[in-house]
Amino acid sequence: MAEFALKVRRYDPESGEAAYWEEFDVDLPPERSVLDGILKYKDEEDASLAIRCSCRAAICGSCGVKINGQSALACNTRISDAAEKAKDGAIVVEPMGNMPVLKDLIVDMDAVHWKKIQRVVPWLLPEGDPPEREYIVPAESMIDVTQSMACIQCGACVSACLSMEVDPDFIGPAALAKAYRFVGDPRDAHTEERLADLAEDPHGIYDCTHCFACIEVCPKGVDPMNQIMRLRRHATADHEIKDGNNGYGHEKAFVDIIEKWGTLHEAQVLPRSYGEGSMLKGQTDPKAVKQLAGSLSTVVHALRSGKVTPRKALLHHKLPDQDQVRRIYHEIESKDERLELNMYIVGEGDAGLGEDEGEQADKEPAMGETGADQ
Amino acid sequence: MKLAYWPGCVSRGFTPELHGSMAKVAPKLDLELVELDRANCCGAGVIAEHNQELVDSLNARTFALAQQVEGAMGMMNICSTCQGAQSECQERLDADSAYRRHVNGHLEPEGLSYEHDGAWWNKNFLWLLVEDIGLDKLRSRVERPLHGLKVAPFYGCYVVRPTTRLGYDHYPERGQYLEMVISAIGAEPVDYAGRHKCCGFPVITMNKATSLRQAGRHLADAIDADADCLVTPCPLCHLNLDMQQPDASKYVERDLNVPVLHFPQLIGLALGLEPKELGMDKHVVKTRDVQRKVADLAAA
Structure with a gap:
């Protein structure tokens, strides 16, 4: 047994009082969880402390909270580990972020998380009459979606999402991971409509800043951001959906610039992005010109500070070995299908074990092939 | 210490003061930097969302070029985004030898190959400074x-998350290094909400409001915590926090006007270099007040 100090955020809407911190100690064996600590206090000292929980085994996804500022499942976090990371001695437990608090550690999942899940049409939309028995799909076609299927809907990623912090309308990591579960499913017949919908929404796939916060906190290894990146690959590289948010344009601009010069020619990123990848369109299309004009103040600031010169904006050096970069680019881009190493199922490989070429040498790479016509 | 050196695109593009200040700081710390002038862009997360095999091959090429630098301890970068984007590719290349062989096949015509020997590394200057040069x-x-300079650290997502990919198991304090360095050079680290958050830069062309509200909020938090300046090891963060600061100010509806230093600039000041040599006159938000403070220190 050891004594652990906890500092819990309390809030009771019926009391009319503001939220406050409550500090208490619990005696527990160090291998027990933060949830055990809270439940012990609730059981022995104050039954009014509110927390949602059920399975206590990281399966039901009910007990999402913030522990020392980090979103996590209370049942899945050892109380001794949390105590080690506690800044001022006490383990700080708060309700999850980005969702309204109902009471103490309970947030309104309906108002945010479940509403967003509904938004992405989270069911299969097959076409034609259903088969007499079950749908049969090749096993390897499901490799790609197994990771998003591991989600237990705990909302830790929603709580941690840094885009949602400034844009509450962002569809967000959990719902977009769920969207990929159906986009990547070969039985679904509305792949392109789903992608177009999520690409055109100003709060859709292009509202994610790749901050990795959702990947860091997910207790199930779903890596929601990686699913958002998969959605982007399908939307841009495969389906070439030219969205109104410049998502397609930005990606095309970037990749084309690297094909041409090898390093980033920054001054061309904006016009090309606004022109759906085309430099000419970016400077002539009225919508693109309007967006360029909106960036004018930044350009003026950059020129005035001397960090950008007109010469640098116009000219960009090609790499000495640019033909190598170009050859690699065309070798890969000319393939009919994209190749992806699925880290969710590889993971164990020979990473960190040093050289063990012998064992791995004859193994096929665990790559998923993702084609446009899936 | 000899190093293969990848400066990245932005440090030679829109933030030339970063590349320049690193060049001044290196000899002061006995670093011999062999610039990888034939290496390509890391992809900055964007090529990865286009085609993983392409971004893995391009970065394998950079790693292979770095491994050819004779006598180099490893590879150094000066950009959080390069670090994260390259670590992501390295993770995939190291995880599966069959995949690695496949990717190396794309480099074969030029006789290049990325070798996974478990010892070779690629580190941001911040990590290298703490782990290999030493405080x-x-x-x-x-x-x-x-003394007396209050500095708010801004890391950049790509050197903060995901911790498993970024070597935090071996180096659990990587998320504290900026504070440790700021203290080591006599300045005062400022604690504020934004230190590990996102600058918003990756969506600046796609959702300006989401992008600049993030930048603006972190700058405002640093100001409210009484910071004289911010410091960042990421030039992309610098673009949103400095170059876009006047616009960000509109999105958070308040005055900002707080200077943002590149990490090597801050080190350079402590090592006795002059603000001008470090390109501190090439910022959108003027660094005058920091310069004045530093000048007063010299006089005192």
Whole structure:
């Protein structure tokens, strides 16, 4: 047994009082969880402390909270580990972020998380009459979606999402991971409509800043951001959906610039992005010109500070070995299908074990092939 | 210490003061930097969302070029985004030898190959400074302790998350290094909400409001915590926090006007270099007040 100090955020809407911190100690064996600590206090000292929980085994996804500022499942976090990371001695437990608090550690999942899940049409939309028995799909076609299927809907990623912090309308990591579960499913017949919908929404796939916060906190290894990146690959590289948010344009601009010069020619990123990848369109299309004009103040600031010169904006050096970069680019881009190493199922490989070429040498790479016509 | 050096695109593009200040700081810390002038863009997360095999091959090419630099301890970068984007590719290349062979096949015509020997590394200058140069050596080289300067650290997502990919198992304090360095050079680290958050830069062309509200909020938090300036090891963060700061101010509806230093600039000041040599006149938000403070220190 050891004594652990906890500092819990309390809030009771019926009391009319503001939220406050409550500090208490619990005696527990160090291998027990933060949830055990809270439940012990609730059981022995104050039954009014509110927390949602059920399975206590990281399966039901009910007990999402913030522990020392980090979103996590209370049942899945050892109380001794949390105590080690506690800044001022006490383990700080708060309700999850980005969702309204109902009471103490309970947030309104309906108002945010479940509403967003509904938004992405989270069911299969097959076409034609259903088969007499079950749908049969090749096993390897499901490799790609197994990771998003591991989600237990705990909302830790929603709580941690840094885009949602400034844009509450962002569809967000959990719902977009769920969207990929159906986009990547070969039985679904509305792949392109789903992608177009999520690409055109100003709060859709292009509202994610790749901050990795959702990947860091997910207790199930779903890596929601990686699913958002998969959605982007399908939307841009495969389906070439030219969205109104410049998502397609930005990606095309970037990749084309690297094909041409090898390093980033920054001054061309904006016009090309606004022109759906085309430099000419970016400077002539009225919508693109309007967006360029909106960036004018930044350009003026950059020129005035001397960090950008007109010469640098116009000219960009090609790499000495640019033909190598170009050859690699065309070798890969000319393939009919994209190749992806699925880290969710590889993971164990020979990473960190040093050289063990012998064992791995004859193994096929665990790559998923993702084609446009899936 | 000899290193293969990848400066990245932005440090030679829109933030030339970063590349320049690193060049001034390197000899002061006995670093011999062999610039990888034939290496390509890391992809900055964007090529990865286009085609993983392409971004893995391009970065394998960079790693292979770095491994050819004779006598180099490893590869150094000066950009959080390069670090994260390259670590992501390295993770995939190291995880599966069959995949690695496949990717190396794309480099074969030029006789290049990325070798996974478990010992080779690619580190941001911040990590290298703490882990391989050491804070004791840094302290011994300080000519101008920055006493009284309050510095808010801004790491950049790509050197903060995901911790499993970024070596935090071996180096659990990587998320504290900026504070440790700021203290080592005599300045005062400022604690504020934004230190590990996102600058918003990756969506600046797609959702300006989401992008600049993030930048603006972190700058405002740093100001409210009484910071004289911010410091960042990421030039892309610098673009949103400095170059876009006047616009960000509109999105958070308040005055900002707080200077943002590149990490090597801050080190350079402590090592006795002059603000002008470090390109501190090439910022959108003027660094005058920081310069004045530093000048007063020299006089005192």
